[in-house]
Amino acid sequence: MGKTVAAGLLLSIACHGCTTERAAPVSSRSAAPKMILIIGDGMDQHQITIARNYLVGYEGRLTLDTLPERSSVQTQTLAEEDPRVPEYVPDSANTATSMASGVVTSAGRIGTTAGTDRDTLSIMELAAAAGFGTGIVTTSSVTDATPASFVAHVNQRLCESPRAMVTSNPTNPAFASDCSKDLKSNGGKGSIAEQIAASSIDIVLGGGVRNFDQLAEGETTRTVSDLAAENGYRLVRTPAELAALTVGGKVLGLFAPGTMSVQWRGAGDARAEEVAHVDGRAIYPEAFGCEPNPDFAMMPTLESMARAALVQLGDGDSFVLMIESASIDKQSHLRRPCGQIGELKQLDETVKMVLDYARAHPETLVLVTADHSQAAQLIPETSVLAALNAASPGHFARVRTLEGAVMGINYATNDSSSQEDHSGADVPLFAYGPGAEEIPAQIRQTDIFGLMLGHLGLAPPTSAPTP
Amino acid sequence: MGKTVAAGLLLSIACHGCTTERAAPVSSRSAAPKMILIIGDGMDQHQITIARNYLVGYEGRLTLDTLPERSSVQTQTLAEEDPRVPEYVPDSANTATSMASGVVTSAGRIGTTAGTDRDTLSIMELAAAAGFGTGIVTTSSVTDATPASFVAHVNQRLCESPRAMVTSNPTNPAFASDCSKDLKSNGGKGSIAEQIAASSIDIVLGGGVRNFDQLAEGETTRTVSDLAAENGYRLVRTPAELAALTVGGKVLGLFAPGTMSVQWRGAGDARAEEVAHVDGRAIYPEAFGCEPNPDFAMMPTLESMARAALVQLGDGDSFVLMIESASIDKQSHLRRPCGQIGELKQLDETVKMVLDYARAHPETLVLVTADHSQAAQLIPETSVLAALNAASPGHFARVRTLEGAVMGINYATNDSSSQEDHSGADVPLFAYGPGAEEIPAQIRQTDIFGLMLGHLGLAPPTSAPTP
Numbered sequence: 001m002g003k004t005v006a007a008g009l010l011l012s013i014a015c016h017g018c019t020t021e022r023a024a025p026v027s028s029r030s031a032a033p034k035m036i037l038i039i040g041d042g043m044d045q046h047q048i049t050i051a052r053n054y055l056v057g058y059e060g061r062l063t064l065d066t067l068p069e070r071s072s073v074q075t076q077t078l079a080e081e082d083p084r085v086p087e088y089v090p091d092s093a094n095t096a097t098s099m100a101s102g103v104v105t106s107a108g109r110i111g112t113t114a115g116t117d118r119d120t121l122s123i124m125e126l127a128a129a130a131g132f133g134t135g136i137v138t139t140s141s142v143t144d145a146t147p148a149s150f151v152a153h154v155n156q157r158l159c160e161s162p163r164a165m166v167t168s169n170p171t172n173p174a175f176a177s178d179c180s181k182d183l184k185s186n187g188g189k190g191s192i193a194e195q196i197a198a199s200s201i202d203i204v205l206g207g208g209v210r211n212f213d214q215l216a217e218g219e220t221t222r223t224v225s226d227l228a229a230e231n232g233y234r235l236v237r238t239p240a241e242l243a244a245l246t247v248g249g250k251v252l253g254l255f256a257p258g259t260m261s262v263q264w265r266g267a268g269d270a271r272a273e274e275v276a277h278v279d280g281r282a283i284y285p286e287a288f289g290c291e292p293n294p295d296f297a298m299m300p301t302l303e304s305m306a307r308a309a310l311v312q313l314g315d316g317d318s319f320v321l322m323i324e325s326a327s328i329d330k331q332s333h334l335r336r337p338c339g340q341i342g343e344l345k346q347l348d349e350t351v352k353m354v355l356d357y358a359r360a361h362p363e364t365l366v367l368v369t370a371d372h373s374q375a376a377q378l379i380p381e382t383s384v385l386a387a388l389n390a391a392s393p394g395h396f397a398r399v400r401t402l403e404g405a406v407m408g409i410n411y412a413t414n415d416s417s418s419q420e421d422h423s424g425a426d427v428p429l430f431a432y433g434p435g436a437e438e439i440p441a442q443i444r445q446t447d448i449f450g451l452m453l454g455h456l457g458l459a460p461p462t463s464a465p466t467p
Numbered sequence: 468m469g470k471t472v473a474a475g476l477l478l479s480i481a482c483h484g485c486t487t488e489r490a491a492p493v494s495s496r497s498a499a500p501k502m503i504l505i506i507g508d509g510m511d512q513h514q515i516t517i518a519r520n521y522l523v524g525y526e527g528r529l530t531l532d533t534l535p536e537r538s539s540v541q542t543q544t545l546a547e548e549d550p551r552v553p554e555y556v557p558d559s560a561n562t563a564t565s566m567a568s569g570v571v572t573s574a575g576r577i578g579t580t581a582g583t584d585r586d587t588l589s590i591m592e593l594a595a596a597a598g599f600g601t602g603i604v605t606t607s608s609v610t611d612a613t614p615a616s617f618v619a620h621v622n623q624r625l626c627e628s629p630r631a632m633v634t635s636n637p638t639n640p641a642f643a644s645d646c647s648k649d650l651k652s653n654g655g656k657g658s659i660a661e662q663i664a665a666s667s668i669d670i671v672l673g674g675g676v677r678n679f680d681q682l683a684e685g686e687t688t689r690t691v692s693d694l695a696a697e698n699g700y701r702l703v704r705t706p707a708e709l710a711a712l713t714v715g716g717k718v719l720g721l722f723a724p725g726t727m728s729v730q731w732r733g734a735g736d737a738r739a740e741e742v743a744h745v746d747g748r749a750i751y752p753e754a755f756g757c758e759p760n761p762d763f764a765m766m767p768t769l770e771s772m773a774r775a776a777l778v779q780l781g782d783g784d785s786f787v788l789m790i791e792s793a794s795i796d797k798q799s800h801l802r803r804p805c806g807q808i809g810e811l812k813q814l815d816e817t818v819k820m821v822l823d824y825a826r827a828h829p830e831t832l833v834l835v836t837a838d839h840s841q842a843a844q845l846i847p848e849t850s851v852l853a854a855l856n857a858a859s860p861g862h863f864a865r866v867r868t869l870e871g872a873v874m875g876i877n878y879a880t881n882d883s884s885s886q887e888d889h890s891g892a893d894v895p896l897f898a899y900g901p902g903a904e905e906i907p908a909q910i911r912q913t914d915i916f917g918l919m920l921g922h923l924g925l926a927p928p929t930s931a932p933t934p
Contacts, residue, residue: 046891058555068908088525089846379889379891383883414860423845430908442528442533
């Protein structure tokens with residue numbers, strides 16, 4: 001008999017049909033260590049300050065701000081062509097690989113080493129081998145770089161689906177390697193979607209249906225979803241199905257064709273734009289507020305997905321759960337400040353729920369971090385030199401906050417019409433739980449792997465791959 | 468009998484003529500609490516990561532990175548016209564006032580409240596009233612916003628000198644208030660330089676001679692320097708005089724007409740520049756390294772000034788010492804990455820010396836922080852979209868590091884030809900010493916005042932001014 005997903009006793013919701021084994025009272029709970037890693041993609045200090053100003057005002061505090069311990073995380077990236085040389089701005093693939101596997105690699109790589117293309121061993125694989133529960137929750141496609149790095153091993157983040165392996169082979173010159181070596185027919189493990197379908201991860205929730213509703217490599221009738229089902233995955237496609245889910249077995253929940261829709265957008269879909277100059281005068285853009293994104297209506301929230309994962313993983317056993325708010329990054333790429341703020345709100349609400357869980361389960365270590373920093377900068381809403389008609393280059397937005405002031409937010413890493421680049425500053429780490437107070441004030445991203453291993457009592461891989 | 472400044476026993480240099488009272492062996496030292504606040508002006512996480520990459524490489528650690536405790540500091544700024552409404556990007560005047568006095572005020576204000584123009588009470592004034600030592604060390608003019616906020620009270624940061632009070636009255640529309648109310652002839656306290664000259668701060672070191680070698684207000688023959696001398700200040704003008712200084716009395720050391728020259732510059736004086744586009748192609752600027760700035764030759768280092776201040780303040784008594792590396796900010800304003808890196812190097816070397824002092828004087832609390840964030844961003848040295856000829860808008864530099872890689876650094880807060888704006892992200896706080904481990908992971912800038920008061924055992928002002 002299972003319990004419904006929307007119904008964990010520990011999550012303050014009525015629990016129908018809970019087994020006592022999986023939802024025992026606090027006093028009798030096992031102390032099996034539990035590990036929850038929450039990643040705000042691109043959530044650097046600018047994004048946090050911007051979101052705080054909008055969500056709770058300049059005198060308010062985010063839940064993030066209340067976490068008791070804080071560190072700063074240096075990202076590290078190697079050049080694919082010469083892995084002895086660093087690059088100073090990472091992508092989500094190499095940073096997630098650093099967190100998941102403790103290995104520094106090159107931009108675009110998923111669970112593989114720079115140059116030498118050896119598979120790394122992820123915390124999820126080590127946890128599963130130890131019999132622990134494992135879960136991945138994201139608002140992106142589950143095949144996107146951050147979640148993929150916790151479960152898959154491919155040359156290149158774009159190798160998401162069987163079709164991508166052969167038709168979308170790397171057209172992005174930023175990523176030096178390609179997918180061909182990873183084809184099953186070439187002795188590889190197949191696309192990221194196929195590797196997820198073949199995996200032992202207990203629960204995988206996010207977007208990306210289109211990568212699973214394709215024929216698998218070498219198959220004439222079976223899709224990747226079919227392979228997942230054969231491997232024991234129950235397939236979930238709607239928030240209603242998620243809410244009705246019973247505990248047990250493996251779950252693959254996919255709620256959007258690709259990236260899940262975001263919760264907020266600028267009023268009237270406003271975003272940052274280039275500042276017009278007319279007769280030498282800078283015409284600053286109109287200020288706008290944020291509004292709900294209608295496309296979000298059919299999405300489960302990040303918090304509800306994370307809650308469902310916690311219920312599936314249960315209260316008794318050890319587990320490792322990675323939860324990602326992916327579109328803080330994606331909306332910053334697209335110069336959409338309200339989108340970013342809404343996705344940071346989703347993360348903050350998830351952190352609140354997870355902290356409640358961790359208080360009830362003191363054997364839980366919660367780490368909240370970002371994978372890399374992003375383009376958006378909080379700048380004056382009118383330049384100090386506005387009288388001289390100075391204005392932001394690049395793209396600029398003026399966002400009206402709920403306390404009646406205006407934030408200036410610029411996006412100026414490149415002048416393309418399509419999207420911004422990442423930036424390379426250290427990112428924050430917030431921590432709650434056993435050992436949190438012992439985390440040094442400054443760490444490297446690979447140390448997050450060690451912190452997770454240590455908390456779970458897992459031995460490090462005996463032959464860690466080196467670049 | 469005094470001891471020479473370059474000769475503190477505790478600073479590992481031979482001490483000639485030390486009095487046993489001021490340089491007793493460790494075992495007999497008093498536990499009088501000592502407070503050292505180090506401010507990197509504009510030193511946000513981008514500036515720190517950029518400097519680390521250059522100074523110690525991607526596998527190295529700055530001294531800053533080794534401080535045991537870390538917090539994040541929210542800056543707060545009010546609108547002068549309506550102090551109930553926040554602004555989201557501060558300046559160095561209001562942020563230094565927050566740290567010095569625990570009061571949130573408007574941009575440009577020095578030790579006065581937004582709108583109501585009431586004088587605040589600074590940690591230096593409270594410490595002096597308690598009989599503690601006081602010191603201010605900066606690489607800017609000592610009359611510049613950050614140091615001024617610890618000692619002076621004026622409407623406006625530009626009121627630096629008697630001449631500025633009447634001839635340079637606010638032409639900068641970013642700062643709403645003006646100097647006239649602060650004229651002594653109008654019942655005010657006079658310019659910042661005159662307030663420093665009349666102060667009880669034990670040691671003041673930095674730049675700004677030109678603000679002191681002016682006739683004081685209402686005087687026909689006496690300069691501000693003359694007034695300082697009459698108030699007991701010994702005037703020091705060269706590194707040699709600083710090195711020969713004996714302990715005792717008050718010291719005013721001014722080593723440059725205005726801001727002190729910085730230690731480094733780009734090779735051949737290179738700085739960030741606009742990316743040229745020729746026939747639709749982006750022509751990225753040539754990468755450059757850093758080199759010593761010849762103008763720095765006649766300057767004392769920040770570390771040597773801080774060391775001199777520590778010797779003057781002695782080992783026995785309580786003191787509060789503010790040390791600022793000012794030109795991390797100023798060089799970022801001017802789009803000079805090597806200048807920023809060199810001034811962060813000066814700060815890091817000073818932190819190292821101060822930590823040595825604090826280890827020998829465990830009654831010392833060391834706080835290192837920034838006042839606000841800045842424009843410079845670490846971005847890809849070639850855009851992910853470089854194949855599409857995307858390049859940084861604004862001003863862009865490619866800095867070649869000592870480990871053979873290249874950092875992209877952009878400055879894109881406004882398109883003026885003169886200088887960048889600040890940015891508004893939370894800034895880091897690093898801490899070492901008694902109580903450091905109890906500092907919350909997230910604080911506000913005004914909390915720094917409380918931390919200093921608490922460490923020194925001083926009571927908060929009974930009638931704190933409110934906006």
